[in-house]
Amino acid sequence: MTKHDNQGVLISREVHWFIHRLRKDHGVKVIAQDVGEEGLELGMDEVDAVLIPQELFEVTPNTLLYELMVVEDREGNLWSGxxxxxxxxxxxxxxxxxxxxxxxxxxxLSIIY
Structure with a gap:
């Protein structure tokens, strides 16, 4: 599913979520065109446990698919979603x-495994 940003540009719902959360929760205003993104599949052993503690999962999956987004704010902070x-x-x-x-x-979010 895709959405339009304030400039009428079509963006993914993941990028929309990211820029909305940054604005709402942290007061960081960025535009979708400044967000770099990449999709990939990683095994649970390839992901830092700080990001995804395996004890959160009732049954730990072998892999997850990820949509990664990165943007730098005006103060030089690097935000990753x-x-x-x-x-x-x-x-x-x-x-x-x-x-x-x-x-x-x-x-x-809801565990379906």
Whole structure:
């Protein structure tokens, strides 16, 4: 699913979530065009436990799909947003935001495993 930003540019719902959370929770105003993004699949052993403590999962999956987003604010802080998906589902299972590598938000969504 995609949305339009304030300039009418089509953006993914993950980028929309990221820029909305930055604005609402941290007062950081960025535009979608400044957000770098990448999608990848990683095994649970490849992800830092600070971001995804495996004890949060009732049954730990072998891998998760991730949409990673990065933007630098006007003060030079590096913000990173991560949305995690189970490989066989389009629904989000994890939301993480970091500022300069420090976790600001880590939310495990409904567990479907």
């Amino acid at each position: 991560t949305i995690g998906f189970y490989p066989d589902s389009p629904e989000w299972c994890l939301q993480v935001i970091t500022k300069n590598d420090e976790v600001q938000l880590r939310k495990l």
